Amino acid sequence: MPLYCTRTKRPFYPLELQQKCIDIRKTGVGLNGQATIFYASRKNISPKSPSQLDHQYEELADILSQMGLNVTCNKVRQAVKALYPAGLAQCPDEGMVIRDLFRYFKQWL
Secondary structure (H helix, E strand, C coil): CCEECCCCCCEECCHHHHHHHHHHHHHCECCCCCECCCCCCCCCCCCCCHHHHHHHHHHHHHHHHHCCCCCCHHHHHHHHHHHCCCCHHHCCCHHHHHHHHHHHHHHHC
């Protein structure tokens, strides 16, 4: 369990807890003695062709609509261009892309 800053209420991990977290990650055994599973990071979402890119924008728009945002494929394309000028290959984690897009659209709604 992390400790919490009384002023900001944010969690923080002193050196001893950080070391315990590293040990749990290495061994796969939690403090309670049960197995702990860590998932690998998601694949890079850099498409190769324009049709794959269109499909990817549609997929991102669908995910964002499931999160309660009413966005089109074209709006997602514009947002990606604004957030990632070098393209989606700039951000290898799809979860981070979705988070960034969600925040981008939330600020304009």
